[in-house]
Amino acid sequence: MIMPLGNFNRQFFRGIAVVTEKNIRIYYTKPPVIIFGFLFPLFMFLAFYLGKEVDFYIFFPGLLAMFLFFIASSVGPLITPWEKQAGTYERLLSFPVSTNTIILGDSAAGMIFGIMINVVVLAVGLITLNYSLNILVLCLGMLLGAFCFSALGVLLASPSVPNPSYVMMFSSIIRFPLIFISGIFIPLEDLHGFGRMLSYFSPITYLVDIFNFSLRGQSNIALIVDFVALIIFSLIFVYLANRSHKRNLMRGL
Amino acid sequence: MEKESIKVIEVRELTKKFGDVTAVDHISFGVRKREIFGFLGPNGAGKTTTIRMLTGLITPDSGDVLIDGVDIRKNPIKAKMKIGVIPEMGNIYVDLTAKQNIILAGRFYGIARSELENMADALLAKFGLSKRADDPVKTFSKGMKQQVNIASAIVHSPELLFLDEPTAGLDVQSQRMIKTIIREMNQRGTTIFLTTHNIEEANVLCDRVGIINGGEIAAIDTPEGLKRTFEETQSVEISFDKTVDVSKIEESRLVIRKEKLGDKWRLYTDNPDKLVKYLAQFAQDHNLIFSTMEICGASLEDAFVKLTEDR
Numbered sequence: 001m002i003m004p005l006g007n008f009n010r011q012f013f014r015g016i017a018v019v020t021e022k023n024i025r026i027y028y029t030k031p032p033v034i035i036f037g038f039l040f041p042l043f044m045f046l047a048f049y050l051g052k053e054v055d056f057y058i059f060f061p062g063l064l065a066m067f068l069f070f071i072a073s074s075v076g077p078l079i080t081p082w083e084k085q086a087g088t089y090e091r092l093l094s095f096p097v098s099t100n101t102i103i104l105g106d107s108a109a110g111m112i113f114g115i116m117i118n119v120v121v122l123a124v125g126l127i128t129l130n131y132s133l134n135i136l137v138l139c140l141g142m143l144l145g146a147f148c149f150s151a152l153g154v155l156l157a158s159p160s161v162p163n164p165s166y167v168m169m170f171s172s173i174i175r176f177p178l179i180f181i182s183g184i185f186i187p188l189e190d191l192h193g194f195g196r197m198l199s200y201f202s203p204i205t206y207l208v209d210i211f212n213f214s215l216r217g218q219s220n221i222a223l224i225v226d227f228v229a230l231i232i233f234s235l236i237f238v239y240l241a242n243r244s245h246k247r248n249l250m251r252g253l
Numbered sequence: 254m255e256k257e258s259i260k261v262i263e264v265r266e267l268t269k270k271f272g273d274v275t276a277v278d279h280i281s282f283g284v285r286k287r288e289i290f291g292f293l294g295p296n297g298a299g300k301t302t303t304i305r306m307l308t309g310l311i312t313p314d315s316g317d318v319l320i321d322g323v324d325i326r327k328n329p330i331k332a333k334m335k336i337g338v339i340p341e342m343g344n345i346y347v348d349l350t351a352k353q354n355i356i357l358a359g360r361f362y363g364i365a366r367s368e369l370e371n372m373a374d375a376l377l378a379k380f381g382l383s384k385r386a387d388d389p390v391k392t393f394s395k396g397m398k399q400q401v402n403i404a405s406a407i408v409h410s411p412e413l414l415f416l417d418e419p420t421a422g423l424d425v426q427s428q429r430m431i432k433t434i435i436r437e438m439n440q441r442g443t444t445i446f447l448t449t450h451n452i453e454e455a456n457v458l459c460d461r462v463g464i465i466n467g468g469e470i471a472a473i474d475t476p477e478g479l480k481r482t483f484e485e486t487q488s489v490e491i492s493f494d495k496t497v498d499v500s501k502i503e504e505s506r507l508v509i510r511k512e513k514l515g516d517k518w519r520l521y522t523d524n525p526d527k528l529v530k531y532l533a534q535f536a537q538d539h540n541l542i543f544s545t546m547e548i549c550g551a552s553l554e555d556a557f558v559k560l561t562e563d564r
Contacts, residue, residue, distance in 0.1 A: 011330055014360070014361070014363055015361065018357065018360045018361050021360075022346070025348075025349065025353070026348050026349065086347065088344055088345065088346055090310065090340045090344060091338070091340055091345070094308050094333065094338035095333065095358070095361040095362075096329075096331075096333040096334045096361055096362065097330075097333075097361065098329065098330065250310070250311060
């Protein structure tokens, strides 16, 4: 007997919503999330910005993307290892949910957290800097970027580890290079040859370009390419997260 | 209570391998509606792998699991809607309050939030936790956590409840309370699938018991049926007012083997009636006074040990 599609969809989306709500209630205030998600990009920005002659007007779109990247991808890597360590993961799997439901719920939690903080950072930028805003492109970019980065965070949570701190170390090995090869610290127009080619392998590059377009009206890549690239990265991250989580489902329980 | 013959769990030729190790090897059994079914086995026998396949956590390599007629492999969500699962201790969110845990669980089953509030309050009252409803679970004792665990698993009134070692590590009062809750739920019509290491718990709670060993089902029967299978493990427990040379009693050839239990002796026999009469004469002849004399039937523990040894 097959469950009617309507019932299945309702249960699927309800599962995602409940997993998301659970994550928001429990994990947003955990110290590693605050440290790696909020304080880390702030200090990184201060280290880069203070004492140097950087045009903040040009730098701000990259800063916005960096904040979104760090915040949205900071929750996901910790949830599954924490739940496995606390013994709650087996219970979660026994509810009427699938692995996909959990992955999307974890992604949604990271996405919402990322957008919430990013909106505050954006507001500060809009108040202090004189941008001519393309709100639609900015919002779409922020939504897609947040989902893409949080899906990466969930993918980083999938390896079976004895302690959640191992995941934070592992995720830093992946996340920092993605920052450095993107167009945040060196604008894309100044990157040439191998450096430029390398930058296309970081999803952050495309979001920086979208933010540059929506705030400054300038972009180095066609907008459609930016969006398609972020969608492709998101799908790859979700697909790999699904495979990896399924493979490691019972490990560490 | 008369148990119904309709099977709420049907397991057919269920098999699971991990690498070269066969954890569960072509097992088949059924659990009837409204019965309490105990699933016993030594460590590494395949209990946990079986319960994880029955609850849809892991996919079997072959075989079928039907939950109230629903194939859990083909329709995992629909099958999971019918069950409640209580894995081993500590599986609730300790950062949430008791009430938040119950409401969270209920929301997965689509129960309206307003209805859930009332249901959570009722469950907390039933477990005597109303005053602690809004305290984080991390401040609770082990027994209280297990009560919240159970309340969260039954909030949607499941037709079938899986409990994995529900009383492990709990004090006597908490164990009694959990057993009472299991009985009450069963009396209200819930089928119970229980794994336990506590043989006595299975003996007093279960309508039928399945014993798994080495990934295979060694026996399925009622506790009394299993005990009857091992009649040679009947015994007479005795102690006298004076120390006695038990080898003299063994001369009767009625004693298969003997076991010292503190100041008592347990004498295993296949004819307790004859042995008791012999002991009465023996006491008379040697001017002894009985401090204890008790005929013990074969225990479920004896049956379990017999069924799981040498495999």
